[in-house]
Amino acid sequence: MQRPTGARAGADGGGRAWFTPPACIKKVKRAMLVAAINGGLLLAGAAVSALAALADPWSLVAAAVLGAFGAAELVGRARLRRLDVSGPRLLAANQIALAAVLGAYFGWKAIDTWRHPPAIPAQYRDLGDADLNAAFAQTWHDMMPVMIGAYGAIAVLTALACALNAWYYATRGRWVGEALALRSPPQHAAGAAHAAASASSGA
Secondary structure: OOOOOOOEEEEOOOOOEEEEOOHHHHHHHHHHHHHHHHHHHHHHHHHHHHHHOOOOOOHHHHHHHHHHHHHHHHHHHHHHHOOOOHHHHHHHHHHHHHHHHHHHHHHHHHHHHHHOOOOOOHHHOOOOOHHHHHHHHHHHHHHHHHHHHHHHHHHHHHHHHHHHHHHHHHHOHHHHHHHHHHHOOOHHHHHHHHHHHHHHHHO
């Protein structure tokens, strides 16, 4: 990222140069850090899902979806670095889409668990004692509302977190515009310089 023309620069008492970037540059860099963290976490989730595909091939679908969202975050970060005004829009749209996908998935898991409670795993169906088997079966049955509530809570919290991220990214568009304006000299100044150069050559 180039140093904008509106930045503050000077020297301290010992003669060492210092440079203080304007607030808009700081905010853009902070958004770049957020995008890098989000992208890294999504790609890490994709890697874990890919490893899980050794036991469940359907995990490859989750790996592909998470990988696509993670790559979009890094593309958006690269656009922020270039002060491309489309970067915040891409990142916000990516988070909205992620909220929809994750919210729908965990919501479906909650409904599916309620309608079709999972059976007790085969290794726990016969514990060698009738009373113990009955107690375990009751405990398993009592866990179903907890599982449904957990899926529902994850769906809501995930959607909320992504919505907040989308809002954050969308509000960075203003700062990208300000940073871009600082980096590029005003049009009238460029026009004046061109006119001055033309006058000098004519003289």
